[in-house]
Amino acid sequence: MTTPDLLYSEVEEDLRASVRALLADRCPPAAVLARAEGPAPYDGKLWHALARELGAAGLQVPEEHGGAGATLRETAVVLEELGRAAAPTPFLGSAVLATTALLACAGGAELLAELAAGERTAALAVPLAAAPGTGFPWAGLPQTVRADGAGALTGRVAAVADAAAADVLLVPAAGPDGPGLYAVEADAAGLAVAPRTSLDLTRPLADLALHGVPARRLAGPAEAPAAVERALLTGAGLLASEQLGIAEWCLATTTAYLKERRQFGRPVGSFQAVKHRLADLWLEAAGARAAARGAADALARGAEDAPLAVAVAQAYCGDAAVRAAEECVQLHGGIGMTWEHPAHLYLKRAKADQIALGTPGRHRAALAVLADLPAPTG
Amino acid sequence: MTTTAKGTAPAGGTGPAVTAEDVRRRVRALLDAHGTADRTAFLRARFDAGLAWVHFPEGLGGLGAPRGLQAVADAELAAAGAPDNNPRANGIGLGMAAPTLLRFGTPEQQARFLRPLWTGEETWCQLFSEPGAGSDLAALGTRAVLDGDTWTVDGQKVWTSGAHTARWAILVARTDPDAPKHRGITYFVCDMTDPGVEVRPLRQITGEAEFNEVFLTGVRIPDAHRIGEAGDGWRVAQTTLNNERVAIGGQRTPREGGMIGTVAATWRDRPELRTHDLHQRLLHGWVEAEVARLTGERLRQQLAVGQPGPEGAAMKLAFARLAQHLSGLEVELLGEEGLGYGDWTMVRPDHVDFLGRDAGYRYLRAKGNSIEGGTSEILRNIIAERVLGLPAEPRTDKDVPWKELPR
Ligand SMILES: Cc1cc2nc3c(=O)[nH]c(=O)nc-3n(C[C@H](O)[C@H](O)[C@H](O)COP(=O)(O)OP(=O)(O)OC[C@H]3O[C@@H](n4cnc5c(N)ncnc54)[C@H](O)[C@@H]3O)c2cc1C
Numbered sequence: 001m002t003t004p005d006l007l008y009s010e011v012e013e014d015l016r017a018s019v020r021a022l023l024a025d026r027c028p029p030a031a032v033l034a035r036a037e038g039p040a041p042y043d044g045k046l047w048h049a050l051a052r053e054l055g056a057a058g059l060q061v062p063e064e065h066g067g068a069g070a071t072l073r074e075t076a077v078v079l080e081e082l083g084r085a086a087a088p089t090p091f092l093g094s095a096v097l098a099t100t101a102l103l104a105c106a107g108g109a110e111l112l113a114e115l116a117a118g119e120r121t122a123a124l125a126v127p128l129a130a131a132p133g134t135g136f137p138w139a140g141l142p143q144t145v146r147a148d149g150a151g152a153l154t155g156r157v158a159a160v161a162d163a164a165a166a167d168v169l170l171v172p173a174a175g176p177d178g179p180g181l182y183a184v185e186a187d188a189a190g191l192a193v194a195p196r197t198s199l200d201l202t203r204p205l206a207d208l209a210l211h212g213v214p215a216r217r218l219a220g221p222a223e224a225p226a227a228v229e230r231a232l233l234t235g236a237g238l239l240a241s242e243q244l245g246i247a248e249w250c251l252a253t254t255t256a257y258l259k260e261r262r263q264f265g266r267p268v269g270s271f272q273a274v275k276h277r278l279a280d281l282w283l284e285a286a287g288a289r290a291a292a293r294g295a296a297d298a299l300a301r302g303a304e305d306a307p308l309a310v311a312v313a314q315a316y317c318g319d320a321a322v323r324a325a326e327e328c329v330q331l332h333g334g335i336g337m338t339w340e341h342p343a344h345l346y347l348k349r350a351k352a353d354q355i356a357l358g359t360p361g362r363h364r365a366a367l368a369v370l371a372d373l374p375a376p377t378g
Numbered sequence: 379m380t381t382t383a384k385g386t387a388p389a390g391g392t393g394p395a396v397t398a399e400d401v402r403r404r405v406r407a408l409l410d411a412h413g414t415a416d417r418t419a420f421l422r423a424r425f426d427a428g429l430a431w432v433h434f435p436e437g438l439g440g441l442g443a444p445r446g447l448q449a450v451a452d453a454e455l456a457a458a459g460a461p462d463n464n465p466r467a468n469g470i471g472l473g474m475a476a477p478t479l480l481r482f483g484t485p486e487q488q489a490r491f492l493r494p495l496w497t498g499e500e501t502w503c504q505l506f507s508e509p510g511a512g513s514d515l516a517a518l519g520t521r522a523v524l525d526g527d528t529w530t531v532d533g534q535k536v537w538t539s540g541a542h543t544a545r546w547a548i549l550v551a552r553t554d555p556d557a558p559k560h561r562g563i564t565y566f567v568c569d570m571t572d573p574g575v576e577v578r579p580l581r582q583i584t585g586e587a588e589f590n591e592v593f594l595t596g597v598r599i600p601d602a603h604r605i606g607e608a609g610d611g612w613r614v615a616q617t618t619l620n621n622e623r624v625a626i627g628g629q630r631t632p633r634e635g636g637m638i639g640t641v642a643a644t645w646r647d648r649p650e651l652r653t654h655d656l657h658q659r660l661l662h663g664w665v666e667a668e669v670a671r672l673t674g675e676r677l678r679q680q681l682a683v684g685q686p687g688p689e690g691a692a693m694k695l696a697f698a699r700l701a702q703h704l705s706g707l708e709v710e711l712l713g714e715e716g717l718g719y720g721d722w723t724m725v726r727p728d729h730v731d732f733l734g735r736d737a738g739y740r741y742l743r744a745k746g747n748s749i750e751g752g753t754s755e756i757l758r759n760i761i762a763e764r765v766l767g768l769p770a771e772p773r774t775d776k777d778v779p780w781k782e783l784p785r
Contacts, residue, residue, distance in 0.1 A: 006676035255766050270769040275762035282761055283692050290672035312672075315665045364661040373645055373660060376652035 004297040004309070006290055011070075012077045018054055019078055022046075023085040029342035032086055036201035036345070042165045047089050050078075051118025057095045058116025061103065066113035072234065076241035076296035083245025083321075086345040088202040090121050092235065092242070093162025098122035098170050100234040104227035105181060105219035111168060123166035124231055125184075125208055127159045131358025132232040132310065133366055145210060147175035152190075152212045153182060161356070163206040164195050171208075171215065172228050178221030181228065188213050200352035202345060233310055236357040237295035240313035243321035244292045246350050247285045250321075250328035250343070254278065257332060274331065281324055288320040308370040314363040318354040325350040396432070396443035398450045404429060404441075405454040417461045421497040429455070430463075430496045434480060438492050449630075463498045467729040470540060471495045471502035473625025475548050478618045482565070482606040491546070491567065503544035504622075505535040505568060505592060506615070510785060512537075513756050515550070516559045516612060517775075517783065520594060522551035522566065524601065524608075529553075529566065531574075531597040539750075541577045541590040543728050544570050548618060549599075550611050555781040562780050563611035567603040574598070584742045585722035588730055622751040623690040627697030628674055636697075637704040637740065638667035640733055644708055651711050660711075663704050670696045689765070691757040698747035698754055701732065705741040712737055 008016070026046045035043060051057035059075045061067020068074075075096065082091055099115050101124050102108040114120040125145070145155030153173050163169060169184045169191075184191060190213040198205040219227055255278055258269030268274060295313035298306040325347040329336040336343045354360065368375055404427055412423040424430060425439045429451045434440025441447075456462070465472055476495055479488055494500040511518040520533025531551055541547070547568040554562030568575070574597035579587035606614040629635075634642055645652065645660060674693050681689075709716040720736040732743055748754040762768045775783055 003675065004672075005679070006672060007679050255768065259768060266772065267769045270771055272759070272771060275766075275768050276755070276758040278766055278768065279695075279758035279761035282766060283696060286676075286689075286692060287669040287673050287696070290676040291669045293676065294672045312665055312668050315661075316669045364658070364665060367661055367664065368657070371642075371664060373642060373657070373664060374649070374652075375657050376654055377649070 002301070002303065004294045004301075004303075006293040006297065008077065008293075009073075012074055015054075015074055016077050016081060019050070019056065019081040020084075022049055022054065023081060023087055027085050027087045029086075029345065032088060032202060032345060033340075033342065035088060041195075041202075041204040042088050042090060046087070047121070048118065050089060050091070051095070051121075055118075056091070057099070057118040057121075059095070061099060061112060061116040065103075065109060065116060067116035071300040072238060073296050073300045076238050076292065079238050079241040080245040080248075080292075083242035083349070084249045086202050086246070086249075086342070086349050090123070090162035090165045092203070092239065093123040093160075094121040094166065096238055097124040097126075097161075097231045097235045098166075098168075101170055101181065101227045101231035102218070104230045105223050107218040107223075108183070111183060111218075120167040121162070121165055122168040122170055122183075123160055123163040124228070125157045125160050125163065125169045125171040126228065126232070127157065128161040128205060128352075128356045129159065129358075130232060131362045131366075132229060132236050132307070134232070145171055145173040147173045147180060147182060147215065147217070148212075149176050151175075151182065151215055151217055153184065153210045153215045154212055155210055157208040159196065159205045160208055161203055161205055163193055163208060164204055169208065170218070171210070172224060173215075175217070175220070179224045180217050180221065181219040181224040182215035182217050184210070184213055184215045188215070190214075198352070200348045202349055203352065232357060233307060234299055236314050236363070237299045237306070237310035239353060239357055240288070240292035240295050240310075240317040243317040243350065243353055244285070244288045246321040246346050246353070247281070247288055247317075247324035250324035250346055250350075251278070251281050251285050253343070254281075254328045254331050268331075277327060277331070281327055284320045284323065288317045291316045305370075308367065311363040311366045311370055314358060315360045315367065318360045318363075321350040322347075322354050396441050396447065398447055401429070401432060401441070401443065401447050401450045402454055405451055405458075409455075409458055409460065414458075414460045418497060418499060420461060421463055422493065424455070424460075425493050425496050431476075434492075438480070438488055439496050463496060464729070466731055467543075468495070468498050468501040469625060469730065470504050470544075470548075471500070471546075474504060474618045474622050475502045475546070477621045478548065478565075478605065478614060481617050482614045484602075486602070487567070487605065495546075500545040501540065501543055503538050503541045503547045503570070504618070505538055505541075505547045505549040505594075506618075507537045508534060509536050513753055515615070516563065517780075517785075518550060518552060518563065519785075520549075520551045521555075522553050522564060522599070524553070527601045529599040529601065529604070531566075531568070531594050531599060533594050535592040535594065537580070537589045537750075538577075538592045539589045539730070540728075541570065541592050542579065542587075542726050546570060547592075548605075550615050552780065553608055553611075556779050557609065558777050559775065559780040559783065560612045561609055563615070564608045565605040565611035565614040566599050567605060568594075568597065568599055569603075572597045572599075579724075579726055581724055582742075583745065584739055586725045586727055588727055619752065620690050623694040623757070626747065626751045627694030628677070628690055630674065630678060631671055633668060633671065635671070636667065637701045637708075637733065637744070638664055640737075640740070641704050641708045641711070644711060644737075648711075651713060656707065656711055659707055663700070663707060666696075667700055667704070670700055691752065691760045692765075694747075694751060695754050695757045695761070698744070701744040701747050702741075705737065705744045708737045709741045 058067030059070040063069040102112040171182045190211040192209040194207045196205045261268045291313040295309045298309035408427045414420045428441040430439030432443040433445040522529045522531045549566045549568040553564040574595045576593040581587045719738040
């Protein structure tokens, strides 16, 4: 077992600083809130700046495919910052899930280059709640899409993240000769993308209905299942970094508020009952950072124990982010309950993220196998 | 070698940086020059070769090398079957006294104490806590009075682990009752063979007596055994306490090292004991243990050099919670067997092993983990105030002369 590198390199810190500066400028909480109920869930200009000017969309893509030739570690740093800002961008859906799936298919080079350059965005047509290891096409889930002999797709996929903003959908479907991964243009005939009212105001979901939609097959039975699994595993592992960013914002914001807010003639943050809760949150955030870095590093190295590192990170960080966001609301008192204060953006993102790509309980169940801690029989 | 002592600047610091290959070469030279049959002689030679704690300065058991290289030396020596210094029998010496001596001791004190401390020829204990001063250590009342070049010490200490085997003690005593409590304390090395030192066992909930009460009556300490300036003992003690927390909770462990490994092994070996409820709790605990391990690893990567800061408090806090949770889980898992207990016979052990003996012992011993080396409540205060910068509780005891404080 190699010891993971759990720190941030200088390059990673520089990248963080650029992303943070961009988000502070373009994506302050008031702007996020204003957009949340508007017609356009994503800020196109912000995405343009992030994906194209900073090159964030192509971080994990090799240079020969038009990317930056960095690794998933850098990609994770971007997600941390996006979590810290509760930023409404299709980064997870396009730059992580769809891009990872494409990287594992020989057939998607052209689209990959477009995504890496931030010229187009894509979404992987799987339910956001799908966990790695779910099987293909998602065993146990009602939604399946079938491809006919001509490659036209019919079926439904519910609750897909970042689909409404996508130019292209990558649809896993059962074809005549087995599973495949298909590319569908967003404006293709027979495709209906119906936005849902989602709990997370900053990551909209949509239901897809396909009726004989023309599609291009990117991968067949030999590649497609592994490509989708790789995308789900990577997505789950890197989501831990987003969850870390959420927890950190909540802790920092709450700590700063309680240093200022006075009741009973002293700062509320000087009361021990409150201090101890913040100390526990700090400890959890430190754990979340180590676990999230561990997962990102294992994925970046292609480590053999990457599935275990991902399961550990997801089993831990999902709950840590929710707890931090819940404490943030509680320890702000009445103001924490208002629509105006951004705390709820983080609470909603944290709660949705806890379900996204597998609940903590599902990841613990995966560990029963990965860490050889078998369940009782009978 | 599991000391967590941290070096200050390497001695001299002029030579080229020591590499892993240098360390391996020195290990081979040590093994070529000295047989390992005479354990003490070998350990002394290892110390003199700078392979005791490689990050200490040359001449004091080290090479002024990066800390990380200690693992190289330890692995090579273990592979060669060389004896170690039985670190568990001298945790206080290695984990707390040594880093404090290194930082605040005079060259004479370092030369006198560090070598036999490291080889285990002289073990150490910690005379800090008193009946009236536990969490509030700075309230301590043991008096030390200087006459000529000798201090005379009178008072009572309590919960002193290993006082019955220790040759030396690190001691904090009140030397200026007129100063506010943090400012009138001085730090000493106390000779445990002094006729004025009386050690009485205190039996613990495990049945054994690992700790003691220690009565100090007219104990004589030469001024040459004062560590740091008179009145500056609180600052010196902070180094000891920060290192203590790392020593208790901050050891590098492999995956499933520590209490989780014991519970997981029982789980795998005994399928008939498994229940669904315990399975869920075990998986929770396994994740927590792995995350705590990674957090510690990350902290060590960050602190490649320098003294442990308040973050050590966090590691100890997590360690205690996990050890208690997991050891309790194991007793429950064992079911009917968990109703038994190995042995309640009162003994005075010469070393402590949190993972030793049976599940019942481990469960009971782990209760001490959230008390010894600073309680979990105090550690949360430290994180809140020193890491998060939250304001302190209003206090009435900080600026008044110690002698005027209510007791
Ligand atoms: C196994 C074991 C080994 C030990 N070995 C040694 C040793 O070798 N040398 C040595 O010097 N000492 C040793 N100790 C002593 C240990 O350091 C003290 O017990 C500890 O610091 C607590 O002090 P106390 O026992 O006086 O409890 P108290 O300080 O009286 O605390 C009682 C309770 O009140 C809580 N409390 C106290 N103050 C606060 C506060 N401000 N805010 C919130 N809660 C508070 C505590 O957390 C605790 O729960 C050992 C203890 C144990 C259990």
